[in-house]
Amino acid sequence: MSVTHEEPELIQLLTPEGELVEHPDYPLDLSAEELRGMYRDLVLVRRIDTEAVALQRVGELGLWASLLGQEAAQIGSGRALRPQDMAFPSYRDHGVAWCRGVDHKALLGLYRGVTNGGWDPADHGFHLYTIVIGSQALHAAGYAMGVQRDGALGDDGTAVITYFGDGATSQGDTNEAFNFAAVNNAPVVFFCQNNQWAISEPMERQSRVPIYQRAAGFGFPGIRVDGNDVLACLAVTRAALQNAREGQGPTLIEAFTYRMGAHTTNDDPTRYRVSAELEEWRRKDPIARLHSHLSRTGRADDAFFAAVEAEAEELGERVRADCRALPDPEPLDLFDNVYADPHVRLEEQRAGYADYLASFDGVGAEGGR
Incomplete structure (x- = not known):
């Protein structure tokens, strides 16, 4: 039996060519300074990731889960969070960690094996990385139910967000979290970074319908956003978090993106996907499209881009030095x-x-x- 579905709407505010478009449900008014700040975020987070992969290759890290290609989904949603909010990440959400003020040394220490966690979740509104696939969704739903019972809602209240990949939507924990959040109307946003590959399993072997449509079966809204569009990810996540604060319950956001690198540094993606697919997604690069927008609108000049590149070079040197200087624990x-x-x-x-x-x-x- 064949099943047909309408092409899902993809919320997009910035095209791959860098053209700004409007969406009636997700207005966004950012200053030139704010746009430049997001560009800087994207570049520096990618540099941390690039250096970490290289450090693993020379034996300085035991493992690394790269975010290459997913920077916009993480920076856009991360910048939508308020200080009082709490995020529950998986294990590759380095961009959200950056937005929440987690030092890169803490991330490196975890993957170097010299720390059991690396940071205090209460200090950053950012929980520890979760290696067990999907379990952080239950943690987030439970935390959100606690927020609800503490009465910490309202316009200035606390919202909760949790991050996971498309593969985690096949886990029981994630679906149980959907159900708990739905029946309790909990103030939580489920943010799925659909990077097309659950390690080596393609999306068509995980779901008969687009991921965001699963939310309807649990009784709450689902949205698909262009995960390579940092502006759309910001606007959609900001709206979902505000709805959660105001007592409107959970939302599932499917950030439609692509994992440009390996699942982790232990993976060889050339065994299960083709180079043409990579080339197609490389043309949708999140940094390139924001660079194009800033250039064509005159909101950033060559001096700005050169300064960001210089800062990235300095950060890369610091990442390498900081990693090697991490002390072994007693x-x-x-x-x-x-x-x-x-x-x-x-x-x-x-x-x-x-x-x-x-x-x-x-x-x-x-x-x-």
Whole structure:
């Protein structure tokens, strides 16, 4: 049996050629300074990502999940957040981390294996990275239900957002989160970065319908936005977060984008996708289209672009140096942040591990023991 669907509407405010278009439901009025700031965000976040991939290749990181091609989805949505909001990321949301003030050293430390998390979620309104696929959607739904019960809503209230990829929509946790959020009318935005490939599985092997249409089955709205359009991602996410604050419940945003790199540095995408697909999406590059818009409208000149490139070069050098300077943790640090308060059983385990480590003292000095 064949099923036909209408072509889904794609919310777009900036075409791949850099032309600004208007959408009646998502007005956006940004100053030239704000547009230049978003361009700077895109360039610097991509540079951090590029350096991190290179660091992994030379053995300085154990792994890295690249965001290449998804910068607009992350910067646009990240800049829509207010300070009081809380974000629950997956493991490649480095652009959102940038927007929330998380230092790149914290991200590098996680993938270098020298930290168990790297930052305090309360300090940044940005939860720790979640490696287990889709579980952060449940964390976000639960947090949003807590916000609701605390009465922290209204125009100046708290909204919650969670990020995941298209592959996570096939996980039970994500669908359970949709249901919990729907029946509780929780103030949460589900932000799916549909980068077309769940590791090596294409989208057509994950869903019979576009991802954003799944929301209707749970009873809340879904929207598809051009995930390579930083302005559309900003406008759509800003509106969804405001609706959440005002008690209108959850929204599913499908940011239609493309993962230009590998799933992680352990992946070889040439085994399952063709170069023509990459070339097609390269013409939709999020940085190039904003560069084109700024240039054609006279909102940025060559001096500005040169300054951003120079800043990116300096940042790249700093990323490399900071990564190599990260200190290795002491073995017993493993026990420090398991519980907020001392715990008898944990202290017993700490003492036992300390004794185990001490048993190696002097090994080799006298031919072993």
